[in-house]
Amino acid sequence: MENITSEKQLSGLLLHALRLRPVTNGRAFAAGYRGALERGALSAAQLSCGLALAEQREGFMRLHFWFAKGEEEKAAAELSAGLCPGTYVCEAAYRPADEAMQAALDALQSSGFSPVLQRVRMQAYKEQLLGRRAALSPSESQPAPKPREDAIPEPHPVLLQGAADLSRKLPPEGSCAVQPNAVGIPSADLQAPAHSAPKHQADVTNLSPAPQADQAHPAAIRQAGPAMAAAICRLFASCYDPLTGCLPTEEELAADCRNGLVQVLLRNGRIAAALHLARTKNILEIRHIAVDPAYRGQGLASALLCSMAEKEDFEKCILWTSPENRAAVALYEKTGFQTQDYFSKVLFLQI
């Protein structure tokens, strides 16, 4: 793989890939990789019938591919054979009728990638969310139902093996993991009350008395400032799988805080819950929503979603979530979201 240092260099590679009439999970324009370019985190491999981009994230590489249609197997094999030792995650969105993308994903799996997660997109218009506010009470405290045993994905042995290295946590049994979106795209789930507090709970707040099970008062919801980015990142890191969670870096989250894209719900001076958004004009995307385990079961996620529906200016809101996370899907449906015929698959490879 060669390091990519400029948008112009990247555009040249993308243009070359376009001539192949490719199937891709990548972004259409080099500008979409600006953040990675600025961090010096982007590398590329030109394939005989495609292109691969690798973005260095914390502990793994995020892969984007461009495969010439009809040559998916050849391209995937070449890609896989050319990768250096490391951990690779690749996510692609597809509609059921998208045969070329299915072929690309199948080819990657044949070349050694393992499927570890599937997501579905959910969508709601603002008026739908506002109309459902009455259905959500901040005092709602019923715990999320325990998912069926067969709804909990079998922890991938490779992921477990690497857990110590990456401080990665798969969703504990009985919880509903939040699965953010990754195809340019984010998503959010909720975690049911976990068995233990997040490892950095002490860092999240000043020392304070035990949290009170009080109401999620709207006044406690506010825009997060960049100084909160570190604490919010720790909250997200304790709630999301580091490989599939599309976690932002602290710098990325601080920038999003400055742009008014992060809301926090405070309790006793602590960040009890956080909502991380992305915006494209009048379309909002929920990238992450997380509740400190010490405050779960109090309707804090609902309160954040209600506040978002009331205060944010948008036409439509989307999110990606694991369809197996039934508690999260149930909450989103109750909030007004509906599932779409649009899915994504996350693939993993450890070399």
Next chain:
Amino acid sequence: MNIRERVKEIASSVCPAVDFENEKALIDDQILESLDIVSIVSELMYEFEIQLDVEDLAPENFNSLDAIAELVESYL
């Protein structure tokens, strides 16, 4: 069929649900997903036998049917 009509036909074949005639912010409003854009651009290059320049691969050139048609015409 003029260039604009051919471009519209190609774009509509990729994204039949999109109103290319009236949408003026195809990229800005995320009317088109990344894969849609890639498919449209690659089909245009194939159908018109044109090779775009690196500088042309920018969101503003694909934000509307008129912008796309203008780009294609500049190569013919």
